[in-house]
Amino acid sequence: MTPMSLIRGDRVRLGVVGAGNIAAMNVAGYLDHDCCDVVAVCDPVEDRARAAAAAWGATAVHTDLAALLADDSLDAVEILTPTHLHHDHVLAALAAGKHVSVQKPIANTVEEARAMGAAADRAGLVLRVSECFRHYPPIEKAKALMAEGAIGKLSNIRIRTIVGQTDSAFQANLTADGYVWRLNALSPRGHLFDDMVHKYAMALWLAGQDIVSVQAIVRRRDLFFEPCAAIFEYEDPALLGSMEVSYAPKMWLRSRYYGADEFIEIQGDEGFLQVTRATGELLDHPPLVLYRGDETGPTTVGFTGLDADWATGFRRSSAHFVDALLEGTPAAMTADESVKVLQLCFAVYEAGNTSRPVDPRTITGSVTPTGWANW
Ligand SMILES: NC(=O)c1ccc[n+]([C@@H]2O[C@H](COP(=O)([O-])OP(=O)(O)OC[C@H]3O[C@@H](n4cnc5c(N)ncnc54)[C@H](O)[C@@H]3O)[C@@H](O)[C@H]2O)c1
Structure with a gap:
């Protein structure tokens, strides 16, 4: 057991x-983890639990x-x-004295999310939201390169999601x-809430600052898919962002998981980073490309050796939680970060509903896009 460990033994149960x-x-x-x-x-x-x-x-x-929470071990x-x-579920787990990792989205409303964070603080327990994109090696490497100054001062972040078809076994x-619960009134709906929270989390984490204004067009297509074009203003007026979701129901794409893929382009004043895949494997490009150019000429580096399997982000996110408990280090994503992600998500819906710019920091409650039947 390390001196800073947050648990009683030397293995997380x-x-x-x-x-x-x-x-x-x-x-x-x-x-996979040696100490979990x-x-x-x-x-x-019951059959699902047993299997x-x-x-x-x-x-x-x-x-x-x-019954599970009554297990003191x-x-x-x-x-x-x-x-x-x-x-x-998070409040019950915290009341039972357990550290908690919960999936995204943290909750259905901003107030619920805040209450969850406050309950963890009061109990002195860890509450983190598992955000697999944050632990996906090409994105993590891009963030590290930005911190090293590889692209200079950040000026633009563009996050693009393509939803297509796949015949993956997954x-x-x-x-x-x-x-069912994603499509009915149990959810604020739809795809921009359920999946795009990952991309909102990236828009905030990669920039390391708040978004202060959102403009958006949100459409509705089959099932719960929502083609979207959104633009973001950050705290620093010199930094802009955008997020697009496009829908291609007749386009099959290579994926071991869902029928989607993502592209992230990060522009600095000295260089450019491109993450060329995440959920899927649409293009045969290196998963991360760094371009730098100065008066002596261009340099392009393709990071071909990175583990670009989307599942690796999940594995590493779970390992990160165990390590945080064992070592007493911060566990990502925090409840505060997750509240901002949720507010950004609802700000996009609100901007789409009203055709007006929205400051995510003013968002409370939840926002449902127009056009959804209330069943
Ligand atoms: N990180 C990602 O990329 C990612 C992908 C998919 C889903 N998710 C998130 O994971 C969560 C689950 O999504 P899913 O697709 O697996 O949903 P799901 O409906 O397939 O699974 C939910 C499970 O919870 C069980 N359940 C319901 N009530 C319960 C209770 N009181 N106690 C214990 N179990 C209970 C259900 O029986 C079901 O087996 C959601 O929050 C979703 O947003 C994250």
Whole structure:
């Protein structure tokens, strides 16, 4: 046990709450970690809980969250339940004295998210939101290069998401009930809330400063997809950002996971960084490219050796939580950061609804895009 450890022993004893579609991706990093034991699983669908526990070597199987939380030997929980349940589940876990990692989006409303952070502070426990994009090696490397000054002073961040089709085994094996709560009134909806929170998190984390104004056009397409073009003004007026989501339902793209891919372009006054993939593998480019140019000529570096498997971001995010508990180091993303991500998300919906610029810092509650039936 290190002197700064936040747990009693020298291994993290973890309970997993929710064994649905995304659980295996998250739990892989806990199973891989030398100092973590996945000891308990809870899901109200008993067969699902049993199958997951068997796959992960967990000895305790529960269908009731209170029963899992009553286990005093657990140090921490990973909450992988539908987003509308995060608030209640996180508060229950904190009240039971567990450190908490919860999936994105942190909650359905800004107030719930703030209450979760405040409860963790009061309890002196860790609450972090697992943000897999932040631990995806090409994006992490881009951030490190920016910190080293590789592109000079930051002037523009452009984040682009393409939604297409895939025949990946991952997509084919998703259970449909995992989509019901995303599409009905249990969610602020739709895709910009559910998935784009990753990209909002990147827009804030890569810049290292707040966004103070958002303008956006949000459209509605099949299922819950929402083509979008949004522009961001940051605190520093010299820094601008944009986010686009395009929808290509007849375009199959290479992906081992969902039928989507992402591109991030980061412009500085001395150079340019391009992350050329994330969820998918649409292009045969190096996953990260650095371009620098000065009076002596251009230099282009393709970082071909990076691990660009999207699943690696999940594994590393889980490992990061365990390391934070063992070493007493900060665990990303914090509740405060996650509140800002949520406000940015709702600011895009609000700007789309009103055709007016919106300051994300003024957002409270939640915002639903127009055009969604209330069922
Ligand atoms: N990081 C990512 O890229 C990523 C991807 C997908 C989903 N997610 C997030 O993960 C969470 C789960 O998403 P999903 O797609 O796996 O959903 P899902 O509906 O497939 O899984 C949720 C699971 O939680 C279980 N559950 C419901 N109530 C419960 C309770 N009281 N106690 C324990 N378990 C309970 C359900 O039975 C189900 O098995 C969501 O917040 C979602 O936004 C993140």
